[in-house]
Amino acid sequence: MAHEAHYIHPDLKISGFTEHFHKSDVLFEEHLIVWFISGETKIVQGGQTHLFGAGDTLFFPRHELVTVINYPKDGLPHRSVVMHLTAKRLEDYYAKNKVEVKPVPKPGFRTFGKHPLLQSCLASLVPYFDLRDPLPEALAAIKVTEAITILRTLAPEIDHLLADFGEPGKINLADFMEHHYMYNLPMTKFGYLTGRSLTTFKRDFKKTFQTTPQKWLTEKRLDLAHYLIREKNRRPSEVYLEAGFENLSHFGYAFKKQFGYAPTE
Template sequence: MEFETKYITPDIKLALFEGKLFKTEVMFEHHMLVWFISGETKIIQADATHIFGAGDIFLIPRNQLATIINYPRDGKPHKTVAMHLTKERLKEFYTRHTAVGKLQPLQKVYRFSKHPLLESCLASLIPYFDLGDDLPPDLAAIKIEEAISILRSIDKAMDGLLADFEEPGKIDLTDFMERHYMFNMTLDRFGYLTGRSLATFRRDFKKTFNTTPQKWLTEKRLELAHYQIAEKKRKPTDVYFEVGFENLSHFSYAFKSHFGYPPNALFKDRD
């Protein structure tokens, strides 16, 4: 079995992956706090790429588009503990604690490399994954509140993220799409993140780009792939999933249809 997932509650899980590579496009509904036990993950966002390995701890804010690629490393599987910081739990927390500073969503992945307090908090969960029905009923709430308190003590600006409960408002479509076109998300998701219904998103997109979202997204992804292969000397097998295609055969077919030659043709002039 390549995948195994154990839960304390739906908000706290232990995930194990033993395959060669697993890639997914995500937009988390809730903030996600992750502790790496083994393996490696690459997180690709519009403005940055992050690589995390054993011992690393990081927080991915909600409503952020990202491509996530998981690998085993050093003969060990990809193994993580993940905790969802839901809006419901955070709202309850902030009824008892005053948020400090300006409430402003911060658009980045937070890295807490082997922070002893966070590592202790998350490592203490390991014995509970095998308890099943014997789990103390209030444990999840206690451990999540502990994690929130530690995050706030580490970063004084953390309230700006955790205490912000607003949904995405209507934003500039051109800027957002130019920064996020490589993420293989549904049009519903693109609409949500730009503060639009699907129908409004389609209408505004046509007015802004004078074409359909599907055609524009495909062409932009192919142009990015061409640049990565031709200029950055990367292999098509390393590029297609990072630019928004689900499989290599579809990517190769679309590439040849658009440019008139397959992606491997760009290797002919290389030493």
């Protein structure tokens, strides 16, 4: 993986990847703000692919599935500053800033581009990573509070997301799986996100789809890859990660077994 993470505080780190690329299907337990220092990042969510580079700032909501593919670029490794917005930090913040929490649609990740307010806030952390000692809690609190204030200024509706501390409730299993089958997560996570225990998830899945989760997931991912290759003229080496496969050779084997010919054909 060749991944390095340097923390100056539990909520603040610099993350780096030095490989050709690194792909992960992620489900963050906390809201994250990420500012890219160098490299390139491809985000895949909801059947859409988005590309970001140095200077861009993204916001990732907690409990939101997303595929992240990081690449070095221009001879530089992929590096980013990452800020965690913990529930405790947000609860303290909103205890002082009363907000009526209302239900909001699933937000997905959000880009703020190279907005100077967020960019300057996150970039100002970079010199602190040269410190030999951890960043004092008082200073870390100031920087996180600054970032929250900027988010609320740029997107006032984000209050209803940041101030919602509830856990996922039981939702429609079929709708969720049809929109999230391309993510490689443990079955326990799929269960958690649909408001079910592992045992209940497997039982409801069999009742809904008349098959096992693993078989259904493989077939759905192969159908997506087949569509992208045949209808969108994408190369197998481009689509196997987006479709939910981790290994190109395994993808080729499974594809040929399913359709009777290799994806390159």
